[in-house]
Amino acid sequence: MPPQADKQRKRPKQDRARETRTRILTVSAQLFGTRGISNTSTNRIAAEAGMSIGTLYRYFTDRDEIVKELTDSLFLQVEERYAKLLTAAVDKTPRDAVAEVIHIAVEVLVSNGPLVRALVADLQFYGSGIPEFEPRLRMIIKLYLIQILGPTNGVDIDTMAFIFLNTGFATALRSVEMEEQGLDRDVVIAKTADMIGSWITTVTQESANQPAADQLR
Template structure:
């Protein structure tokens, strides 16, 4: 049984310790993607990473903590990329800005495809972290829309952020498997951006 007394492990400072921690996360992401989260034990992760289970527990107290770390890493990638988008949002049309939001999410999710599929597939029976991911992402999109649109009236920016998230993020999640289904990812992104951009233009009116 894993030790739970020290739930929050200290982050390693030495290069060797950092490399070990990174190896655990890399192996975990691969195994989660190929076997599913629920079917991947910490013993299996340790074995695949070439270390003892005791060594793994020096860095992560259990599988939940590994999943949370991987999910947080996905969010930080999104946050970093969207922060860069904010610097040019004001120069974009709503349609092009939405396309940038979706395309950025797609690039990140496709790059982490196996892990994303595992997180979504195990959502209903395992604490995959996706429910915590959604409100954090919605807040970023809300800030992005405020920056993009400026002062507006008769617009509920919270609802707009939720709509953009639901349509855009759903497209991003589905994009992980679009090419396997014979769909053109860029066409789907452009069509989604066209629809959301047209809707934003129709409901926004400058003050």
């Protein structure tokens, strides 16, 4: 049984300890991807990592903590890539902006494909990481939309960012297994970008025309 703990282990500061922690995460990701999360015990992780179970428990209290660490790492990679969008010159149509955001998420998730499949299969992806990262990612998307659209009087930019992020991210998440289902990933991403981009353009145009319409009443 793992030792009881009320909070996550502190991150090690020494190089050797950091290397050990990284090895646990790397081995865990590989095992989760090939065996599935529910079929991978901490004993198996420790054995594959070449350490005792006691050593593993010095870094992680249980398997769920390892899963959360790996999931959070995925979201942090996406968040860092999204944040860079705000520092780059923005001269894109809504459609192209949507495509770029989806492609960024796809690159991160596909590069971690086996792990993502395991997280989805075990329903862990939605139970770990999303509550903490979704508002942060949504804020970045909101700022990105403001940069692209300019003044958005009358537009519910918060709702727009919510729909943009969650619809786009759902497509990115499913893209990990699209090729296995005989789907062309690039085509699906393009069609999704067309759909969301057209909706954003329509909403902003309707908002821009609303004052003039009101004057005719």
